[in-house]
Amino acid sequence: MDHSEAYEKGLTAADQAYSYIINALTDGTMLPGMRVREAEMASVIGISRTPIREALNRLINEGLVSNDPRRGLIITELDQSMVGELYEMRRVLESTAAGLAARHATDVEIAVLRTLMENDTKATTVQEVTANNKLFHQVLYKCGHNRYLLKTLQALQNSMLLLGTSTLENKVRAEHAQQEHEQIVKALEARDPERAAQVASEHISNAYKERLNKFLFQS
Numbered sequence: 001m002d003h004s005e006a007y008e009k010g011l012t013a014a015d016q017a018y019s020y021i022i023n024a025l026t027d028g029t030m031l032p033g034m035r036v037r038e039a040e041m042a043s044v045i046g047i048s049r050t051p052i053r054e055a056l057n058r059l060i061n062e063g064l065v066s067n068d069p070r071r072g073l074i075i076t077e078l079d080q081s082m083v084g085e086l087y088e089m090r091r092v093l094e095s096t097a098a099g100l101a102a103r104h105a106t107d108v109e110i111a112v113l114r115t116l117m118e119n120d121t122k123a124t125t126v127q128e129v130t131a132n133n134k135l136f137h138q139v140l141y142k143c144g145h146n147r148y149l150l151k152t153l154q155a156l157q158n159s160m161l162l163l164g165t166s167t168l169e170n171k172v173r174a175e176h177a178q179q180e181h182e183q184i185v186k187a188l189e190a191r192d193p194e195r196a197a198q199v200a201s202e203h204i205s206n207a208y209k210e211r212l213n214k215f216l217f218q219s
Contacts, residue, residue: 013047017055020045021064025075025161032162036065036073063159078162083215086159087208091201093153094137098184098200100144102193109143110188117185120178129174130166136181140200143188167210176206 011019020041024030038052045052056073059065066076078086101109116136123129141153168174180203187196 013045013051014054014058016045016047017041017052018058021055021059021075022158022161025064025158030075031164032075032077034075035071036075038073062155064162076162080212080215083163083211084208086156086163087204087211090156090160091204091208093149093156094140094204095197095201097141097144097146097149097153098187099193099197100146100149101140102188102191102196104145105143105188109139110185113139113143113188114185117178117181120174120181126166126169129168133166133168133177140184163211167207167214170210170214173207173210177203180206 021030021036030036036056038049038056041052042049056065060067060073064076065073068074105113113136116132116139119132120129120136123132138157141150144150168177180199183199184196184203187199
């Protein structure tokens with residue numbers, strides 16, 4: 001997003017700086033442990049350092065940027081304990097969202113989720129699989145029709161960017177995730193909140209197991 005486009009969308013200079021980091025984490029141009037330099041950001045985005053500092057303070061408060069004693073400001077690196085805490089919050093919040101969705105989602109919304117679930121099997125690349133997976137979960141969150149839960153889940157999604165590459169790179173995990181998505185959709189179609197919450201909880205627990213294996217292997 002260039003400077004003029006950001007202003008057209010009504011973003012403040014601090015919002016632009018914040019989005020710059022989020023977008024860089026999303027596309028992988030910034031990774032955990034990388035330095036975050038005020039001067040470089042100001043030059044690239046085309047704004048002064050004051051809104052850069054405002055955005056960085058927000059990112060620090062959200063845990064996406066950390067102040068390392070030796071390196072200065074860096075993209076936060078997660079240890080094993082932090083990964084576990086992140087997935088536990090995701091499990092609790094997503095199971096709650098699924099339970100609410102079984103109660104409040106419209107038939108059209110559930111039909112959209114079924115279409116996204118069926119698209120899992122049509123994806124041919126890791127990029128397509130992960131993009132469809134992200135969209136499935138975003139729609140599921142909105143189906144809960146709870147603005148406060150949605151806001152919390154969106155903040156959690158930003159923290160998930162610190163995990164790096166998707167667990168769906170593992171084809172076996174990707175196939176299991178497809179099956180779990182189907183179970184979630186079936187529970188929503190049956191209007192069964194307890195079942196929906198249960199299968200969503202299991203879905204995230206299984207994703208965590210794969211993430212932990214990936215984390216330990218990389219370590």
